[in-house]
Amino acid sequence: MSEAGLAVVVLAAGQGSRMQSDLPKVLHRLGGVPLVGHALRAARNLQPEQIVVVTGHGADAVARAVAKLDPEAETVLQAEQLGTGHAVRQALPSLEGFEGRVIILYGDTPFIAQDTLDELAAHPADLVVLGFEADDPGRYGRLVVTDRGLERIVEYKDADAATREIVLCNSGVMALQADLLRRLIVGLGNDNAAGEYYLTDLVALARAEGRRADVVICDEAETLGINTRAELAAAEAAFQARARAALMEDGVTLTDPGSIFLALDTVIGRDAVIGPNVVFGPGVTVESGAEILPFCHLEGCHVSEGATVGPFARLRPGAELGTDVHVGNFVEIKNAVLDEGVKVGHLTYLGDAHVGEHTNIGAGTITCNYDGVSKHRTTIGPRAFIGSDTMLVAPVHVGADAMTGSGSTITEDIPDGALAIGRARQVTKPGLATRLMAALRLKKEAR
Template sequence: MTHRTCQAIILAAGHGTRMKSKTPKVLHKIAGLSMVGHVAHAAHQADVDQVALIVGPDMDPVLQAARKMHPSVVACEQTERLGTAHAVLAAREALEEAKDDVIVLFGDTPLLRAETISSMREKLAEGFDVVVLGFRTETPDPYGRLLESDGNLVAIREAKDCTPEEFQINFCNGGIMGFSGAHLLELLDKIENNNSQGEYYLTDAVELANAQGLKVTAIEAPEAELQGVNSRAHLAKVEATFQQRARQEAMENGVTLTAPETVFFAYDTKLGQDITIEPNVFFAPGVTVADNVTILANCYFEDAEIGEGCAIGPYARLRPGTVLEAKAKVGNFVEIKKSLVEEGAKVNHLTYIGDARIGSKANIGAGTITCNYDGFNKFKTDIGKGAFIGSNTSLVAPATIGDGAIIGAGSVITDPVNADDLAFTRARPIIKAGWAAQFRYKKSKDSK
């Protein structure tokens, strides 16, 4: 099949005053990714060739957020807010470069799936000139209704303009529209603003297309997928929907969640099979988990790679740059940052590991710290395979501990330790017989 070219238009110029934020609305995040990033990512997955991002003045951060998820995003500035059709026309220059398909998206609908965009493109490939994305709802009152006849969409009727019969229709306008690139500019130029708001509405293209004898249809998506965000409450609701969807997908793909409602995933969390995740676990962006991993309760992960058969937690934190190789073990109250923990190594409890390599089958005792920062620079600690680090040890980087070496508990190590050596720093204890009893006796007399 010949590849059909596609241009997406993402409307993202609104500031979102109801968000009560200095941050543009579409930069607020769902599952660790900006809303506009979600939409650009969906477009990329749906093989959209180019994206024209409609932004207001001084909104370069919005452009950069979209470009992170789609390499071919250009910004088109909308200086006046005169309706959706007017916003799309801000991309006139891009639209004049003929594309087979044009999909108009909204930067504040982050749950839209790539499969839904592809379904719209399939309808355009079948010969339809306009495709409207709709949804069915039990509470249609505020939404525009999609009016169909013989399988064609004939009009979009705003709720306030519906007849009593039309008002009963529960097939509603989701706002997202697809167009044949050959006809879009012609339709846009015919849209007028003779309405109470004095704005140019993209939805008017439906009746204009029908009047020209073009083919117009509507397809259906789940209501939850088309949720928009206009307030912090909406943001929380959409986040909850994303998490519910992500949890369901995880369980369907072989992950056990003992308390699903307490586990939170990022937009890019990658999970293998036969993973068990206990309650209150949070995945920030950039985490990959291989098969047969057990994650105990109350853990936090960010930009980390967890190998097959690892056991983690409870109360463990993996910070950016952490890599756990197969069968590594990270226990309670352990924090690891920018470090490699090789196969079978154990960091069981109450430990900080930063900027380090821990060799295979090494054992790190409780209370161990890699002292990797001197206030100005970071330094690396290298711990060899099979090494044993005693409890309450401070390894002052740059430190090198050879294979099989043993570090005595309570040590502060500042010099290299060779393979199979024993190293410890421990002062001789001073014991004064009977001193404690004499001290208590003196204090009791002084208090009388």
């Protein structure tokens, strides 16, 4: 990072018409979060003084997403999409008084590595462009480099045959000093076929006043932009492959890596074991030594050391599993804290609840937390035993060492150490089942 500080501008105004979608392109999800979230995370990792996101198509939706992903980032509107140079100009009022280096990123380019961004931030040249050597340069703009640095950027349509032989291509990402950006950007023209103001023209303007321009070269895979659904699918595959490999490198066991899907912010500790067909949504932390069995879905939750989850379990936002908790098959946990050693074996829903340590929750238990208008909370003390098929009608409190009888509907608090039974008394009618079935069969035959 430069001594004068750093700011990041993220361009996220494009419609993305090739996506064939009403959703702004930067809001399509990759690794469980909108594309723009990847750019914001990369920007935030640079520890900048400011992040400014330029919105355009679907501006309100993009601004809401940015506020959720990075509340400290600012959004500004590019009301007319008149090119990348015009987009960056909309961010300048937000950078008034800032005198450090500005890095310009794109909301649809999710894979630029942290080392690459660090190199851009620290590079001594007045203006730096991120380039890559393309296997198939195609219609990318070419970077013309001499011993004096970056001479110019030539768009494919303007390049002669010799220039088209160059394989060093322009990614669009750029870094330059804020004072230089302010001075040069007002000199951009739109005398081109599209009538747009292009950021790439800053190179020629910088060179014209004797400033040094240069290139940082990265791997082509880092510059992958998303323009179509097919490219989004390819990017998802690339993201998942990298994320899985990183986890295994860090000591996590993935028993069938190709069937496990991770989010951008998934955190899993070493010696955790993840079974096949597990999906991690955003906001999941799994501590070392925990095990997630096959066919589970986790989102917005925390799983502590030694806990086991699944198979076929669902942890929803707000689920907090303590040490050595067991959550079994077809169990759903939502906005609930399970303290150390709690066991929830199967076929249970715990929502808006706190379960004390070493409590056993029987099969078929439900916290009835919603009255049609508001959610209500259930608390269960330590070492309680909840019988199978118990309905806990919240708000309700079950005391420490208390029990409920199987099949009970609990509507009142249970004191510590008490047994509560809330069910209709059984009535047995000898022989009635046989007589009833015979009568029904006769009735059917008579029809």
